[in-house]
Amino acid sequence: MENMLSIAFGLAVSVLVSVLVWTTLIAGLYQLLREQFRQASSFVQRFTQERYVQRTDAGPQVAHQQPVAGH
Amino acid sequence: MEDVGVKKAHLGFWSLFALAVLAGAFIGLGAEFSTLAVTDSGLGFGLSKVLGGLVFSLGLILVVIAGAELFTGNNLIVMAWVSGKLTLGQVMRNWVIVYLGNLVGSLVTVLLVYLTRQWSFADYHVGATALNIAVAKVNLSFAEGLARGILCNALVCLAVWLCLSGRSVTDKILAVLFPITAFVASGFEHSIANMYFIPMGLLLRGEPEVVAAAGKAAADLANLNLQGLGGNLFSVTTGNIFGGGFMVAVVYWFIYRRPHEVTRSSEAATSVRRLLDLFLSSHQPGNPTKRGKA
Numbered sequence: 001m002e003n004m005l006s007i008a009f010g011l012a013v014s015v016l017v018s019v020l021v022w023t024t025l026i027a028g029l030y031q032l033l034r035e036q037f038r039q040a041s042s043f044v045q046r047f048t049q050e051r052y053v054q055r056t057d058a059g060p061q062v063a064h065q066q067p068v069a070g071h
Numbered sequence: 072m073e074d075v076g077v078k079k080a081h082l083g084f085w086s087l088f089a090l091a092v093l094a095g096a097f098i099g100l101g102a103e104f105s106t107l108a109v110t111d112s113g114l115g116f117g118l119s120k121v122l123g124g125l126v127f128s129l130g131l132i133l134v135v136i137a138g139a140e141l142f143t144g145n146n147l148i149v150m151a152w153v154s155g156k157l158t159l160g161q162v163m164r165n166w167v168i169v170y171l172g173n174l175v176g177s178l179v180t181v182l183l184v185y186l187t188r189q190w191s192f193a194d195y196h197v198g199a200t201a202l203n204i205a206v207a208k209v210n211l212s213f214a215e216g217l218a219r220g221i222l223c224n225a226l227v228c229l230a231v232w233l234c235l236s237g238r239s240v241t242d243k244i245l246a247v248l249f250p251i252t253a254f255v256a257s258g259f260e261h262s263i264a265n266m267y268f269i270p271m272g273l274l275l276r277g278e279p280e281v282v283a284a285a286g287k288a289a290a291d292l293a294n295l296n297l298q299g300l301g302g303n304l305f306s307v308t309t310g311n312i313f314g315g316g317f318m319v320a321v322v323y324w325f326i327y328r329r330p331h332e333v334t335r336s337s338e339a340a341t342s343v344r345r346l347l348d349l350f351l352s353s354h355q356p357g358n359p360t361k362r363g364k365a
Contacts, residue, residue: 010214017217017313025312028163035160 073328075235076151079140080161084168087140091169094139095176099267101130103184105255106268110200111193117256124255130264131227131247135234142170142263143224144231146315150324170308177266185274190281198281205272206291208265209299213306216260220310221318223259226250228315232323260307269300 082090105127112119134141145165151157184190190198211219233246254261275281276292 010218014214014217017221018309020317021309021312024159025163028159029167031158031160032163032167033160035158 073151073154073156076148077156079145079148080151080157080165082140082165087165087168088172090138090140091142091172092176092179093137094134094141094169095173095178095263095266096180097133097137097139097176098130098141098173098261098263099177099180099184100133101127102264102267103180103189104129106201106204106271107189107192107197110197120256120258121252124252125248127255127264128248128251131230131251132244135231135243135247136240140165140169140172142166142173143227143261143311143315145169146224146312147228147231147320149316149320150328153321153324154328173263174266177263178270181267181270181274184271190271190275190278195278195280195284198275198278199285201268201271202275202281202285202287205269205275206285206287206295208260208269208303209272209294209296211260211303211306213302216303216306217310217313219258219260220262220307221314222257222310223254223261223307224311224314225318226254226259227261227311228319232319260303260310262304262308262311265300265303265307269295269303273297273300 079087105123108126109119109123112122114122131141131144133139134144148157148162148165152159152162190201227250230247230250233250234243237243237246272295276295282292
């Protein structure tokens with residue numbers, strides 16, 4: 001009986017602690033990946049915008065030197 | 072502690088990784104020193120364990136005084152998360168980089184110590200001690216590893232917590248000494264120290280003189296493999312995170328740092344709600360979403 005109690009207690013503690021820790025870790029990893037993805041996408045967006053601004057600022061001079069397909 | 076946590080979380084990748092490699096190496100050196108000290112010490116069981124713990128403190132002393140990033144100590148960053156100064160993602164970034172850096176540092180130390188053939192000292196008994204330690208660790212059940220991991224990191228984080236109150240190097244060394252000696256002597260499990268002990272055992276199981284000196288048969292070494300290492304690290308790391316992150320950081324935050332403007336009757340409910348909000352929230356301080364911008 002005592003042995004069963006100790007096994008049940010060990011199992012309960014193991015499950016509770018593991019669920020708490022790993023749920024937190026998985027939630028954190030998810031948030032980390034989302035933050036990294038957001039940073040990467042905002043970097044790409046900024047880079048694209050800067051390129052667009054550079055081209056429009058340079059105007060016909062750049063367009064004359066480096067003609068871009070579709071323009 | 073919260074401000075320290077915020078600083079740690081904002082370190083650049085390479086600085087953090089290099090400091091983590093150093094911490095892994097420091098803990099490995101402490102583990103190696105401890106293995107040497109307990110071999111044929113001539114002391115009784117208890118005193119031999121205390122001696123091993125005392126010299127193992129070298130690892131955390133180096134981490135605290137010289138400066139390095141140790142995963143188990145960094146579990147205290149949870150305090151900055153529950154205070155809302157960091158996101159869970161930032162905490163996780165620190166933990167992932169530091170854990171991997173600690174692993175690299177420990178493995179490099181294992182290789183270097185192995186190449187020294189220091190394990191052949193005392194007629195291969197130093198190697199035998201290392202092998203016996205590794206075998207005992209891989210044969211722990213999940214619940215044992217978890218419970219020992221919890222208690223270990225509660226003591227390690229308390230040591231780091233005590234260090235914050237120290238002003239001189241002597242203060243900090245004294246603050247580290249007793250908690251670390253207590254955890255090693257009690258046989259508790261430290262995930263980063265195990266990154267040294269178990270790989271060292273994996274290398275030494277291939278040395279017949281060491282196996283003979285340890286008095287081990289092939290069947291005794293059956294669990295000493297990569298699977299055994301992974302199983303041990305899984306249970307012990309889980310325990311370490313709970314022991315340091317929840318039992319020390321969250322408990323001290325709850326006692327001293329939780330918002331005090333709430334009324335007494337709703338204190339518990341507010342604290343629980345705050346924890347749940349932090350856990351579920353996707354809000355990022357200082358990094359607002361950029362939706363709506365072209």
